[in-house]
Each structure stands twice: as C-alpha cells, then as structure tokens.
Amino acid sequence: MAGIDGMPKGIVAVGASAGGVEALGEMAAGLPADLPNALLVALHLPANAPSVLARIIDRSGPLPAMPAKDGAPLEAGVIYVAVPNHHLLVADHQVLLSEGPTENGHRPAINALFRSVALHFGPRSIGVLLSGVLDDGVLGMAAIRSRGGITIAQHPDEAVFAAMPTNAIQAGVVDHRVAAADVGNLLAQLADRELEEQDMDKHMQPDDSMELENRIAMGRRFSTSFDSEALGPHSGYTCPDCNGSLIMVSEKNYRCRVGHAWTADALLKARDDEIEGALWVALRSLQEKAKLSRKLASNVSPGMLSQRYTELANEAEHAMSVLSRRLSEAASVAGERGAD
Incomplete structure (x- = not known):
C-alpha cells in the first residue's frame, strides 16, 4: 500500500x-x-x-x-x-x-x-x-x-x-x-x-563520489560550484562537448572540469562523429582546391604555371577520389554492423 x-x-x-x-x-x-x-x-x-x-x-x-x-x-x-x-x-x-x-x-x-x-x-x-x-x-x-x-x-x-x-x-x-x-x-x-x-x-551510507556526481547534475547551467577533480585522476582524453580535460571517475566513466559526463561507449561514438566530420571537411576542401586549381590553370597562358595548377588539381582530385571511396566503404561496414 x-x-x-x-x-x-x-x-x-x-x-x-x-x-x-x-x-x-x-x-x-x-x-x-x-x-x-x-x-x-x-x-x-x-x-x-x-x-x-x-x-x-x-x-x-x-x-x-x-x-x-x-x-x-x-x-x-x-x-x-x-x-x-x-x-x-x-x-x-x-x-x-x-x-x-x-x-x-x-x-x-x-x-x-x-x-x-x-x-x-x-x-x-x-x-x-x-x-x-x-x-x-x-x-x-x-x-x-x-x-x-x-x-x-x-x-x-x-x-x-x-x-x-x-x-x-x-x-x-x-x-x-x-x-x-x-x-x-x-x-x-x-x-x-x-x-x-x-x-x-x-x-544508505554516504557515497562521496555518487553524491558529488548528483550535485553536478543538480547544478545550474554553467555552474562551477564543484570540483570534478575530486572524482579521480586525469584520463588524458578531452571532452567532446567543451574540449576540456576529462577526469576518470572509473574505467568506463569520465567527467570534464565543467561537469559533462561520458561513458566509454558514448565517448567512442563521439570520437567517431568528430572523425567523420573532419573527413567531410577534408573532402570539401579537396573539392574546392581542385576546382580553384582548374580555374587558375585556365586563366593563364600554357606553360610552367599552367602545368603547376593542373598538377595541383590532379593531386586534389585523386586524393578526393580515394577519400570518397574510403568513406563509402566505412559507411557500408557501419551499416552492416548496425544490421547485426
């Protein structure tokens, strides 16, 4: 009752x-x-x-x-x-x-x-x-x-x-x-x-670590009224949210100075997202480099300068092709793992 x-x-x-x-x-x-x-x-x-x-x-x-x-x-x-x-x-x-x-x-x-x-x-x-x-x-x-x-x-x-x-x-x-x-x-x-x-x-005995993590969760937004370093040693990793140093609360539990918390699996997923984002930026940069090099090559007279711009365009397009293929292969593998 x-x-x-x-x-x-x-x-x-x-x-x-x-x-x-x-x-x-x-x-x-x-x-x-x-x-x-x-x-x-x-x-x-x-x-x-x-x-x-x-x-x-x-x-x-x-x-x-x-x-x-x-x-x-x-x-x-x-x-x-x-x-x-x-x-x-x-x-x-x-x-x-x-x-x-x-x-x-x-x-x-x-x-x-x-x-x-x-x-x-x-x-x-x-x-x-x-x-x-x-x-x-x-x-x-x-x-x-x-x-x-x-x-x-x-x-x-x-x-x-x-x-x-x-x-x-x-x-x-x-x-x-x-x-x-x-x-x-x-x-x-x-x-x-x-x-x-x-x-x-x-x-119901006191648990200092659990109580500190609970106080962090209870805090106001952007609060700094806690010392997350009391939770454990520095892990050598950085927080995907703020790039601050992550404290290792346990083997699979991390917190940064301002309180963002990550489990090991979630941290790995965040790193995957960061890497994919960086690769997409690289792909876009290579595409723009190739396009700009082709344009510069077409705007100068035939000769060494035109040849240099053309070589830069060829290199960028080759790198773009390789990176695009690798991204497609990685996406296929991730899809197969998700289906499993």
Missing part, C-alpha cells in the same frame, strides 16, 4: 532511448492501477523540441502521467515524465528539474535519474532500462544495485534497439529480464517486499 497522504512506498525510475516510446507504451499498459510506487521516466529527447511523451503514456495505461514539474511532490501511482533539456531528479520526496551538464550528450540523462533515485531511496528504488542504443543507464543501474535497489531490463530479444539492455546485462547489473508488457506484473510483486530497518541503514 502507499504511504501516508499518498506518499509512495518506493520509486521506480525508467530509462529509454531509441525505440523507447513503443516500449514505454507497452509498459504503461501493463501497470496495475493500484501500484504503490511513484514512477519517473527519462527518455532521450531533443533539447529544443516539444514533447508529447507524457500524453502518450497517459493514454496507454491506467496510471496518470504528466510532464515533470520542479518541486512537485512524489505521489504513489503517478508517472512523472522528463521534459526536454532538463535532467529529471529527486530530492526530499519531490521532483527536481535541473539544467546541469549533459551526460553522454543528453539532458535528460538516464544515469542522472537513476543515480539520484539510488541516493535518496536506496533499497526502495527500482531501475527499469528499456530499448535504446549505446550504454546510458548502465552506470545508473549499478548505482541502484549498490544502494540495495532492484534493477529490471527489457528482454533484448523484444527491444527495438537492444544495445542498452544488453550492455546492462553484460555489465552484470540486472536482476530481472522481462518483456516491456510484463514490467507491471513484476513491479506489483516487488512492491510487496518488506525491508528491514537494518537493510535500509546498511545501504
């Missing part, structure tokens, strides 16, 4: 990315109408686009869903849905929205939500990770488990994009694997579990 005055018995934090709207709809449809927990949902959203996700979830099942509002009290049987360009967090049994630094390039970020719920609710927290790419949510699932909470992943075989739940399973941070439509039944079963006071005390 719910607590006094509608206070939730526990908190369910749900994270999803690509393919997540479908999975969230299936999950919402299977939720029991008397669920004694509050639910918070973070889906990767474009920063400047309106979102109708709360409306979709609200229409999908028996529990009311609403866009999260800063300071709203957490109530049992209510689904609070992240809004664009804000992290969805919790504090003092209330919803907290922040414009803290992005994590894996996202705001809202799943890791930020899961970490916040783990810190404030410990064994009374449940993390649910649905369809998505890369590995946002894996560190958050680990945080929930470390504080005595329970973790659930959508079964990869039925996820539209299996990478997020698969990465969590491979990392060993998942307690249950179920279809999205069966999450509600499992939550109902877990809601009946009783927690001993000593279990609460054991799992």
Whole structure:
C-alpha cells in the first residue's frame, strides 16, 4: 500500500532511448492501477523540441502521467515524465528539474535519474532500462544495485534497439529480464517486499563520489560550484562537448572540469562523429582546391604555371577520389554492423 497522504512506498525510475516510446507504451499498459510506487521516466529527447511523451503514456495505461514539474511532490501511482533539456531528479520526496551538464550528450540523462533515485531511496528504488542504443543507464543501474535497489531490463530479444539492455546485462547489473508488457506484473510483486530497518541503514551510507556526481547534475547551467577533480585522476582524453580535460571517475566513466559526463561507449561514438566530420571537411576542401586549381590553370597562358595548377588539381582530385571511396566503404561496414 502507499504511504501516508499518498506518499509512495518506493520509486521506480525508467530509462529509454531509441525505440523507447513503443516500449514505454507497452509498459504503461501493463501497470496495475493500484501500484504503490511513484514512477519517473527519462527518455532521450531533443533539447529544443516539444514533447508529447507524457500524453502518450497517459493514454496507454491506467496510471496518470504528466510532464515533470520542479518541486512537485512524489505521489504513489503517478508517472512523472522528463521534459526536454532538463535532467529529471529527486530530492526530499519531490521532483527536481535541473539544467546541469549533459551526460553522454543528453539532458535528460538516464544515469542522472537513476543515480539520484539510488541516493535518496536506496533499497526502495527500482531501475527499469528499456530499448535504446549505446550504454546510458548502465552506470545508473549499478548505482541502484549498490544502494540495495532492484534493477529490471527489457528482454533484448523484444527491444527495438537492444544495445542498452544488453550492455546492462553484460555489465552484470540486472536482476530481472522481462518483456516491456510484463514490467507491471513484476513491479506489483516487488512492491510487496518488506525491508528491514537494518537493510535500509546498511545501504544508505554516504557515497562521496555518487553524491558529488548528483550535485553536478543538480547544478545550474554553467555552474562551477564543484570540483570534478575530486572524482579521480586525469584520463588524458578531452571532452567532446567543451574540449576540456576529462577526469576518470572509473574505467568506463569520465567527467570534464565543467561537469559533462561520458561513458566509454558514448565517448567512442563521439570520437567517431568528430572523425567523420573532419573527413567531410577534408573532402570539401579537396573539392574546392581542385576546382580553384582548374580555374587558375585556365586563366593563364600554357606553360610552367599552367602545368603547376593542373598538377595541383590532379593531386586534389585523386586524393578526393580515394577519400570518397574510403568513406563509402566505412559507411557500408557501419551499416552492416548496425544490421547485426
């Protein structure tokens, strides 16, 4: 049953990315109408686009869903849905929205939500990770488990994009694997579990690193009221967002001086994007060089100068042809890997 005055018995934090709207709809449809927990949902959203996700979830099942509002009290049987360009967090049994630094390039970020719920609710927290790419949510699932909470992943075989739940399973941070439509039944079963006071005390001990990362996520935009260097040593890598030095929080977790967070997989993807961007700039520059060299060659009399411009054009066109072919081959290989 719910607590006094509608206070939730526990908190369910749900994270999803690509393919997540479908999975969230299936999950919402299977939720029991008397669920004694509050639910918070973070889906990767474009920063400047309106979102109708709360409306979709609200229409999908028996529990009311609403866009999260800063300071709203957490109530049992209510689904609070992240809004664009804000992290969805919790504090003092209330919803907290922040414009803290992005994590894996996202705001809202799943890791930020899961970490916040783990810190404030410990064994009374449940993390649910649905369809998505890369590995946002894996560190958050680990945080929930470390504080005595329970973790659930959508079964990869039925996820539209299996990478997020698969990465969590491979990392060993998942307690249950179920279809999205069966999450509600499992939550109902877990809601009946009783927690001993000593279990609460054991799992709610201070965690300086997790608390600092949570404070960073809670901060105002462009805030510098924290020392990220306290999280670990310098990694030798730079942040794709601001080019600042990245601190190694753990083997697969990095933060820069101003707070941007990256997992190893997301950092690799960002580097791929940087390399592809640089190659496209090189391709455009070679094309313009060849075109300008041809024009200069045609504007001078035949001779050594004309020959020099022609040679420059030939070299640029050859390099352009090689680079274009390599880019096409790389794109084909990436497509085949994506299909796998």
